[in-house]
Amino acid sequence: MSVLIEVRDLRFHYTPGVPVLKGITLDLRPGATAIVGQNGAGKSTFVRLLNGLLKPVEGEVRVGGVSTRETTVATLARTVGLVFQNPSDQLFKSRVLDEVMFGPLNLGVTADEARVRAREALAEVGLEGVEGRNPYDLGLAERKLVTVAGVLSMGTPVVILDEPTIAQDRAGVRQLGAIVERLRRAGRTVLTITHDMDFVARHFHRVLVFQEGRVLADGTAGEVFGQPELLSAAGLEAPQITRLGRELGLAETVLTSEAFVDRVRSATRFWG
Numbered sequence: 341m342s343v344l345i346e347v348r349d350l351r352f353h354y355t356p357g358v359p360v361l362k363g364i365t366l367d368l369r370p371g372a373t374a375i376v377g378q379n380g381a382g383k384s385t386f387v388r389l390l391n392g393l394l395k396p397v398e399g400e401v402r403v404g405g406v407s408t409r410e411t412t413v414a415t416l417a418r419t420v421g422l423v424f425q426n427p428s429d430q431l432f433k434s435r436v437l438d439e440v441m442f443g444p445l446n447l448g449v450t451a452d453e454a455r456v457r458a459r460e461a462l463a464e465v466g467l468e469g470v471e472g473r474n475p476y477d478l479g480l481a482e483r484k485l486v487t488v489a490g491v492l493s494m495g496t497p498v499v500i501l502d503e504p505t506i507a508q509d510r511a512g513v514r515q516l517g518a519i520v521e522r523l524r525r526a527g528r529t530v531l532t533i534t535h536d537m538d539f540v541a542r543h544f545h546r547v548l549v550f551q552e553g554r555v556l557a558d559g560t561a562g563e564v565f566g567q568p569e570l571l572s573a574a575g576l577e578a579p580q581i582t583r584l585g586r587e588l589g590l591a592e593t594v595l596t597s598e599a600f601v602d603r604v605r606s607a608t609r610f611w612g
């Protein structure tokens with residue numbers, strides 16, 4: 341189930357002379373990794389190169405030892421599931437259930453098995469009861485969750501979520517966080533692109549900071565969010581609770597409100 345993705349000196353442009361990715365080298369292993377960075381940094385382009393929708397101009401991407409140049413998008417889809425930023429790029433069936441069954445059917449499972457998987461995936465994203473609806477009659481948040489279910493139902497070892505929390509309310513964000521945790525515990529590789537730093541701090545252990553087509557930083561969430569100058573150079577800010585902890589002079593970089601309360605309580609006990 342576990343798959344290694346090897347990215348070596350990856351360079352890409354849409355228009356010759358206008359580089360979008362300028363030489364990226366890294367490995368992606370099972371676990372939860374977030375990609376953050378300003379608009380236009382090349383994040384969505386990078387993940388499209390991981391599932392073979394785009395091919396490197398120079399350098400290489402190997403998924404499970406196989407170069408994306410030497411395989412097809414359909415073959416890679418068995419390994420790398422990508423939820424697009426915009427659900428309209430992904431939804432094309434007129435019934436939610438058919439949409440979510442489409443991936444597993446393409447993998448060659450029986451219709452019964454695909455239906456079971458689709459129902460489980462829809463339950464996991466909190467969308468029971470909409471199986472017969474047209475995805476385009478749902479709101480943006482629900483449409484996005486349908487596309488997440490569509491990838492979950494395929495059971496790929498690598499799951500990439502491009503801006504999953506967009507338009508979600510707190511319950512939706514919590515549900516997505518639980519999905520990330522489950523996939524991570526199951527030994528899958530979860531990769532997300534997001535502008536939601538609280539979501540990153542809570543659920544992602546590794547953070548890649550993209551800036552103008554390069555990786556500016558690659559470290560744990562604590563390491564990356566503990567460097568305000570670096571974040572500011574990339575046009576980003578640490579989560580509010582992390583900044584508050586720093587303002588208060590906490591020795592450790594806190595990533596969640598629970599960790600913040602814990603550290604402040606132990607400091608007060610010490611003073612009191």
Ligand SMILES: Nc1ncnc2c1ncn2[C@@H]1O[C@H](COP(=O)(O)OP(=O)(O)OP(=O)(O)O)[C@@H](O)[C@H]1O
Nearest residue numbers: 354355360377378379380381382383384385386425
């Ligand atoms: N299909 C395309 N044709 C030409 N240029 C493109 C295309 N898609 C993206 N670009 C350009 O490539 C650059 C990187 O875009 P990309 O979408 O990868 O960045 P991003 O970091 O994901 O940004 P965002 O957070 O806004 O999604 C941008 O300058 C963008 O305008």
